[in-house]
Amino acid sequence: MKFPKIPMAAINRLSIYIRALEELEEQGTKVISSERLAKQCGVNPAQIRKDLAYFGEFGVRGVGYRIEDLIREIKEILGLDRTWNIAMIGVGNLGSALIRHGNFIKHGYVFAAAFDIDPHKIGKRLPNGLVIHHIDDLEKVVKECDIHIGVIATPASAAQSVANQLIIAGVNGILNFAPAQIQVPECCHVENVDFTIKLDSIAYHLSTTGT
Amino acid sequence: MKFPKIPMAAINRLSIYIRALEELEEQGTKVISSERLAKQCGVNPAQIRKDLAYFGEFGVRGVGYRIEDLIREIKEILGLDRTWNIAMIGVGNLGSALIRHGNFIKHGYVFAAAFDIDPHKIGKRLPNGLVIHHIDDLEKVVKECDIHIGVIATPASAAQSVANQLIIAGVNGILNFAPAQIQVPECCHVENVDFTIKLDSIAYHLSTTGT
């Protein structure tokens, strides 16, 4: 099948499917139907089949999906059949917690550089061995370390400037934890993680469905 | 106007609008048109007007929106015209970083309790003065502290069990940082924050738009 326009939501669901599939694989399950996987992921079975159909045929009719194969296929679709080098910009509370957080490594993301602007931090080593560089050296270090993705964990006020520097350095993927809407050119893809927005959504629901 | 079914996406955009409006207010702007606000938020102007129209009429035709008023109105819509007490469950790297993170307070969310399961941590005080309680005391402490929202920052394996305890304790809003799909009854609203999913999405984009 060709590539029509694929809903962004479908891409995100593929990640959800992988997580469920990996859990099933650990439990020793070999094959699963769209129906059972759907239940586990909290979605409609047809949704799963359609999401996968954007990229090809991965199941066996009358049987289901071979879990091992499907994991491999989805990883290939998402570009997870390799490692990605990440730079952390902003080594404060959040930045350093994220670096120590095991979940990135587990999925093939490697913190390969860290930056800050605080003179007291520059040159120090993080628990994982990374040296903290000054943001002014971003372009140089990004190239040396072959960084693919930048994670912004600075205050909101610095976010746009950091994003600009990342783009100049040739980084086209940005994960932004700063509560700021950053502007980037077409070539660059930004994902925002703003937990206060999520909290607002919870507050709304609690307020409306009589707390 | 009545309350038809309101797209979840619209609610999330209201948070975005607030952030932009607060920035504008700081800069001394008094009034803004949907067109200019839209540009700043990266959305369509009609979208903003429709999102607001779900809840009433807040602008002045021919003029625009009075920023101060609109902020107040949106906060009221979202239930942000009050404070919300939050409990952190799991005081590891991420949990403690989030507690120290200033963004929650800024938006009216107050960490009012913290829990962990590690005996070495129980009874210790966090920098903000909170004592770490054992998870077994969750129900009791949640009620004492009038907790409205639980933030799960435990390993994935513990997430469902913690969610169950929160619900038993009467907490109907959960912000889940654990990479696990948690099941809850109708009455409870869960928002997931999974940055590896966001990274996967970035990886997909970098892979497809020839990096």
Add this chain to the structure above:
DNA sequence: TTTTTTATGTGATTTAATTCACTTTAATAA
């Protein structure tokens, strides 16, 4: 073999969300 069962893959349908394009209203200028 042939029939039955099971579950994928997919065109058609439905539902939801977004955007358009026009109407209404307020303010300003003539």
Add this chain to the structure above:
DNA sequence: TTATTAAAGTGAATTAAATCACATAAAAAA
């Protein structure tokens, strides 16, 4: 006072996403 301009509000149209429902294919049973 009247015409003009600007921008909100909104029904209609469009676009996008999700779901249904059935045709298809593989495996198992008869």
